[in-house]
Amino acid sequence: MWSVLLLLLLAARHSDSSADPRQDDAGQSFVVVFPENIAYYHPTPPVNSVQLTALRDTQVTVGDQPVTLSAGQTKEIIVDELELRKKPISSKALLITSTEKITVRSCSRKLTSVQTALVLPTLKLGKEYLIPPVPQIQGTTDQVSLDVTERRPFTLFIVSGKQQTTVTIGEVPPREEVLQPREVLQVLVQQAGPRAVKADQPVAVLFGHACTIRYNCTCGILQTTLSAASDQTLRFFIPPVLVKDETRLLISSNESTTIRSFDPDSPLVETNGNALLYRPGLLLSLIPEADFASCYVINRVRDMENFAVVLVHKSFKDGVRMGNDPLENPDWQPLRGTEFFSTQVKVMLDQSVLWHTSHKMAVYFHGRSGAALFGNPAPVISRTADFRGCLLDPEVVHIGDVAAGWRESVKYCRDKQLQLVSLSGSHNVTHIYQEIIQANNDSVQEAWIGMRRSSQTGEWYWLNNEPVNTTNWKDGEPGAVNDGQCAVMSLRSEEEFGWSDQDCCKAFRPVCYRPPLLFPLG
Numbered sequence: 001m002w003s004v005l006l007l008l009l010l011a012a013r014h015s016d017s018s019a020d021p022r023q024d025d026a027g028q029s030f031v032v033v034f035p036e037n038i039a040y041y042h043p044t045p046p047v048n049s050v051q052l053t054a055l056r057d058t059q060v061t062v063g064d065q066p067v068t069l070s071a072g073q074t075k076e077i078i079v080d081e082l083e084l085r086k087k088p089i090s091s092k093a094l095l096i097t098s099t100e101k102i103t104v105r106s107c108s109r110k111l112t113s114v115q116t117a118l119v120l121p122t123l124k125l126g127k128e129y130l131i132p133p134v135p136q137i138q139g140t141t142d143q144v145s146l147d148v149t150e151r152r153p154f155t156l157f158i159v160s161g162k163q164q165t166t167v168t169i170g171e172v173p174p175r176e177e178v179l180q181p182r183e184v185l186q187v188l189v190q191q192a193g194p195r196a197v198k199a200d201q202p203v204a205v206l207f208g209h210a211c212t213i214r215y216n217c218t219c220g221i222l223q224t225t226l227s228a229a230s231d232q233t234l235r236f237f238i239p240p241v242l243v244k245d246e247t248r249l250l251i252s253s254n255e256s257t258t259i260r261s262f263d264p265d266s267p268l269v270e271t272n273g274n275a276l277l278y279r280p281g282l283l284l285s286l287i288p289e290a291d292f293a294s295c296y297v298i299n300r301v302r303d304m305e306n307f308a309v310v311l312v313h314k315s316f317k318d319g320v321r322m323g324n325d326p327l328e329n330p331d332w333q334p335l336r337g338t339e340f341f342s343t344q345v346k347v348m349l350d351q352s353v354l355w356h357t358s359h360k361m362a363v364y365f366h367g368r369s370g371a372a373l374f375g376n377p378a379p380v381i382s383r384t385a386d387f388r389g390c391l392l393d394p395e396v397v398h399i400g401d402v403a404a405g406w407r408e409s410v411k412y413c414r415d416k417q418l419q420l421v422s423l424s425g426s427h428n429v430t431h432i433y434q435e436i437i438q439a440n441n442d443s444v445q446e447a448w449i450g451m452r453r454s455s456q457t458g459e460w461y462w463l464n465n466e467p468v469n470t471t472n473w474k475d476g477e478p479g480a481v482n483d484g485q486c487a488v489m490s491l492r493s494e495e496e497f498g499w500s501d502q503d504c505c506k507a508f509r510p511v512c513y514r515p516p517l518l519f520p521l522g
Helices: 002-013 314-319 406-415 426-440
Strands: 027-032 047-054 058-062 065-069 074-079 094-110 113-119 126-130 154-160 165-169 175-179 184-189 196-213 219-225 234-237 248-252 257-261 268-271 275-279 282-285 295-299 305-313 320-322 340-346 351-356 361-369 372-377 380-382 391-393 396-399 446-453 460-462 486-490 499-502 509-514
Touching: 027 113, 047 058, 047 065, 047 295, 065 074, 074 295, 094 219, 113 196, 113 219, 113 361, 154 165, 175 184, 219 282, 219 372, 248 268, 282 361, 282 372, 295 305, 295 361, 305 314, 305 320, 305 351, 314 320, 314 340, 380 391, 396 426, 406 446, 406 509, 446 499
Parallel strands: 113 372, 446 509
Antiparallel strands: 027 094, 047 074, 047 094, 058 065, 058 094, 094 113, 126 196, 154 184, 154 196, 165 175, 165 196, 196 219, 234 268, 248 257, 248 275, 275 282, 295 351, 295 380, 305 340, 305 361, 320 351, 361 372, 396 509, 446 460, 446 486, 486 499
């Protein structure tokens, strides 16, 4: 038994669970802007909205509108009269605050012109951004004109946070602007435009165009959220499922900007800036490998086709879950020359959670309605893998500092907002054993667990009221009713964590425990 258990524990130690689960795309403060869609004077008004997903029960304020969300709930809020016009500096920014962490995605719809964008919390904003090159689009960038909407230059949208902010745009000479809290600066970007944006306070930066020419002589909005510049070279993998004719990669770095065609034999970009995928109707920021995560939320855009695109290492394809289930008949496509595969999954529910049992992956949202394409990197809920689900807070295993009786040990754990450990689930027990080994460091030989014998019936029960389905008594244990009323667990490896009954007044150190907090999967 012990050899099998040891192999399981060693495997658990090598799982990809070293990341900090707090480093996600959720937060408690967001500033949202809605760039011009086609044209602000277009006779059809836009439908602008934000999609909010709560990690815990929370109170949210959207502008001046209060919203109550329960844990795991997604709600779409329509916001009016916030479409940006062409003023260089505007105060049309929406502030969203929450008492607990939420994720936010924006959505702009005007006829067939649709775009979604990931909104980063203010705590994740940066002070330096590298500007991607402008894609070459016939009918839009070949004859630039300020008088025709579809021929205007691409635009940077620089959004200040809670403080007055000085922004420097890297032109020659550099251009400097001062933004008040929650203001938006619009900067037109020509083919040989500025390469960097720097600010003395964190800002958000969006890149896009109100109405680029696409198929069938129509035009539609392009928009994506840029990531802050990195001090290291990042690797970006391009899922082939997202690639169609006329796909271009827009790459920025400290040294230069590059536009290149997609090469199926080289689906990898390395840069310290941004890597964007462009195809007619779609502008998508790619997720660097350093930002891969283990749990994402996908929110549908109603009345449209919605998809999730998953990118994962070839050895871990089987660990991908949508909700409670493995992917159904995924069509995995290899990224040539790499160890990664990607697949596209149709999204049928208003909210879907994609997570991995043991590893990290990248997930994109992608949608279409006829010729209308849109998409964004899916919001990250957790970067730490857990076989039980989408992890928000990790479990806690703590071995008490002082040996005491069973009752005193129960109180000791409760005083730390923990509980005396119960080992009631066979699948989870192996994992808890591994955590106990790491917490113990071989200093404790035996410890109290949360099991006791009923004085009335003589039956054993768990302190957390879960059923006693499996046990791990040592040979000859437990003894008679009078031998002991409380259970201790051996922490000696040669005894395979075996249990024995003991007098509840004897002094042992407790194993205190708090289970992980998981995002509701529906």
